Amino acid sequence: MSTSEIDASVQAELNRLRESIDNIDAAVVHMLAERFKATQQVGRLKADHQLPPADPARETRQITRLRQLAQSANLDPAFAEKLLNFIIAEVIRHHERIAEEAGNGNADGNGNGSATAAEA
Amino acid sequence: MSTSEIDASVQAELNRLRESIDNIDAAVVHMLAERFKATQQVGRLKADHQLPPADPARETRQITRLRQLAQSANLDPAFAEKLLNFIIAEVIRHHERIAEEAGNGNADGNGNGSATAAEA
Numbered sequence: 687m688s689t690s691e692i693d694a695s696v697q698a699e700l701n702r703l704r705e706s707i708d709n710i711d712a713a714v715v716h717m718l719a720e721r722f723k724a725t726q727q728v729g730r731l732k733a734d735h736q737l738p739p740a741d742p743a744r745e746t747r748q749i750t751r752l753r754q755l756a757q758s759a760n761l762d763p764a765f766a767e768k769l770l771n772f773i774i775a776e777v778i779r780h781h782e783r784i785a786e787e788a789g790n791g792n793a794d795g796n797g798n799g800s801a802t803a804a805e806a
Numbered sequence: 807m808s809t810s811e812i813d814a815s816v817q818a819e820l821n822r823l824r825e826s827i828d829n830i831d832a833a834v835v836h837m838l839a840e841r842f843k844a845t846q847q848v849g850r851l852k853a854d855h856q857l858p859p860a861d862p863a864r865e866t867r868q869i870t871r872l873r874q875l876a877q878s879a880n881l882d883p884a885f886a887e888k889l890l891n892f893i894i895a896e897v898i899r900h901h902e903r904i905a906e907e908a909g910n911g912n913a914d915g916n917g918n919g920s921a922t923a924a925e926a
Binding site: 696699700703704706707708710711712713714715716717718719720721722724725727728731732735737744748751752755756759760761762765766768769770772776779 | 816819820823824826827828830831832833834835836837838839840841842844845847848851852855857864868871872875876879880881882885886888889890892896899
């Protein structure tokens, strides 16, 4: 095999791997878009029925479960927990934006003011 | 509908949404496990063929593409960029761990020492 043939096969393999990475990234972005739709429905449901926005017991279960899933997928459990916290921060930003768009951030008296503690 | 019937239907809807959130989280964790397998293969391929670990042009294309994907999925493009940076930080941690496990972190002279600039 000449040097240029090696280069071409290495480049082809690199392209193959990068295409997989790009496909996975697109899938993750769309999964998270779907996830935010679900958390927004949760937020609305809780506001409509005067349920407390945060549920610490649920959050503890989520963290435990994600750490176990990470372990079985050969991922660092601490990474899974950080990922959940990263996503929760975005959920809170969404809730804050919705509250802002609804007026002064506490228009319906149903706890938009405590959106920073919303379930994620 | 009595109060308890309303409660039961609200609880059922909340459970339905939480199950979707849990399913999505499991999918994302497994997608990311697959992604880390791909980036590790990229790292090995580059090390084996003396290719530079980082590729800034590739990274710029990834960011541009993810921002566009986010926009079409009705997600904040800044969130997609932050997500990519979050994942890249973990890829770098993986590379550092591999380098550490390989000895003093620069055993093969093929750039493990510059793993902190590896493609993600």
